[in-house]
Amino acid sequence: MELVQPRRPRDAGSEPVQVAPELLGQVARGDHAAFARLYDLMAGKVFGLIRRVLRDEAQSEEVFQEVMLEVWRKASRFDAALGSPSAWIMTIAHRRAVDRVRAAQAAGTRETQAAQLEVDTPFDDTSEQVASRLEHRQVRRCLGMLTSLQRESVLLAYYQGYTYPEVASLLKLPLGTVKTRMRDGLIRLRDCMGVSA
Known part of the structure; x- marks a missing residue:
């Protein structure tokens, strides 16, 4: 088509x-x-x-x-x-x-x-693909280390494009709770990925 x-x-x-x-x-x-x-x-x-x-x-x-x-x-x-x-x-x-x-x-x-x-x-396509795959694996591994609420909040906001208030509505949680879980989850992801603040 x-x-x-x-x-x-x-x-x-x-x-x-x-x-x-x-x-x-x-x-x-x-x-x-x-x-x-x-x-x-x-x-x-x-x-x-x-x-x-x-x-x-x-x-x-x-x-x-x-x-x-x-x-x-x-x-x-x-x-x-x-x-x-x-x-x-x-x-x-x-x-x-x-x-x-x-x-x-x-x-x-x-x-x-x-x-x-x-x-x-010359551009090394093979090394670029390997680096990208390794990065994807590391992100999946680090996401797996989050609590289910942190992971779900991060996925909704950063992979599905929802705003924090929308995430709170979808999860039926107070906005403050979602913001705290997201902040904690992002800090854990940053630390797991080895990214300096």
């Missing part, structure tokens, strides 16, 4: 979006109507998350297209044992947006270094 220029995703607001696993299953079987329903459900949240990460309208639209195409192509890879369809889609969106930021930063760094050294250094 070739994706054409989509209608502009509307702002999703603060309500959580839930996608039934069956809908994603229909998309995996190539059901265009199911994909249209999925698009309508998720477009606002996906675009909002990407826009918050990239802060650039044109790049956000490009990455949004890439994400929705990836959802269409890889819907059969969704594993309900690992989370909800909405979380899976938002994780793809977050990863793609962060990849775009990293690519832009890396390009800027490479250009600066090339200008300073006036030497072309």
Whole structure:
């Protein structure tokens, strides 16, 4: 299926979006109507998350297209044992947006270094992939060390794009409790990842 220029995703607001696993299953079987329903459900949240990460309208639209195409192509890879369809889609969106930021930063760094050294250094794709996989494993390991409330709060805020008040509403907890758990969880993640404050 070739994706054409989509209608502009509307702002999703603060309500959580839930996608039934069956809908994603229909998309995996190539059901265009199911994909249209999925698009309508998720477009606002996906675009909002990407826009918050990239802060650039044109790049956000490009990455949004890439994400929705990836959802269409890889819907059969969704594993309900690992989370909800909405979380899976938002994780793809977050990863793609962060990849775009990293690519832009890396390009800027490479250009600066090339200008300073006036030497072309070959890009080592294999080492980049290994470093990325190791980083992903370390993040998963560190997330596993958090309490369930800390992990759920961090995942909702940083991988699904919810605000702190939305996280509090979803978890049915006071906002102050969520903020404290998030702060504690982020400190534990920072320490686990070996990042200096």
